[in-house]
Amino acid sequence: MLDSGWDTHDELAVSPPRTGEQAILTRYLPLVKRAASHLRSQVSASFDQEDMEQVGMMGLLEAWRRYGSEPDAQFESYAFKRIRGSMLDELRRLDWRPRQLRQQVHGHNQVQRELFNRLGRNPTEQELAQALDCSVEEVRQLAYASQAEALQSLEEWLESGGKAPTAESDDVDMAMTLSKVLGSLDKREQLLLSLYYQQELNMKEIALVLGLTESRVCQLHKQCVLQLKQRLVDSI
Structure with a gap:
């Protein structure tokens, strides 16, 4: 066979x-x-x-x-x-931020700065709501939108504006730079970013962990992102 x-x-x-x-x-x-x-x-x-x-x-x-x-x-x-x-x-x-929302976010940020200067501390959600003549929930939504603008700005910068990697070594350099810059933030800022990006908690969950309001967490996150972007710019 x-x-x-x-x-x-x-x-x-x-x-x-x-x-x-x-x-x-x-x-x-x-x-x-x-x-x-x-x-x-x-x-x-x-x-x-x-x-x-x-x-x-x-x-x-x-x-x-x-x-x-x-x-x-x-x-x-x-x-x-x-x-x-x-x-x-x-x-x-x-283009998820219509002109009206952009204007509202600008107004929210302006009032927040004015209250901070007058009170010598960060205003509460209730104080912001009263100053803006809106509800506390609307204050939270504006805080989310303001935070998102900073986050998108950083992500777009990392993707194309800050340093476009041309080789594997560039990726390593960027990773080392990010690690160094993150290490320069204070402990609470590092914890907040870790909870958001590594533990993948949302703002409400982070607020519970840190014992803060959602809008305050959004504000802190925005500040962290802006600091991170500026320090990355200075490091490159």
Whole structure:
């Protein structure tokens, strides 16, 4: 009998099919919801939670298609970055800060500075609401929007304006610079950034950890981001 050259076991050893996309969407839906909650500070009235999650689902599918293998311990972290990135890209595309909101944020920041100068301390949410003739919840939303402007400015600068990496060594240099600059912040600022970017807590959760109001956490986060950007500029 002629040898066909095929091994029966090899012929039958077919790789199992990858997990279906619907199963991936179901399994990692909590990840999408967590990313949307994490980016709540960049959501305006023109882009609600459901919209954010739909965009995140597309980011999850893109992450799954690019990953090339079954989900493992590293996939969740990889997918979260892709999901968050897709949400940020969509926010930029929509120009999510209409002129009226920009004006309101400017007014909020101006009143906050005036109250600080007059009181000699940071104003409370109630004091800001009274001065702005609005509700405490509206004060919080303006604080989120103000914080988001600073965050987007830093992210855009890191992506293209500050130092565009041209080689792997440039990436290492930037990582070392970031580490050095982060180390120059005070302990509370480092903790806040760690809770937001590493522990992936949202502003409400961070406020509970630090024992502060949400609007105060937004204000501190904005200050940290602006300091971080300026110190990065000075370091390069």
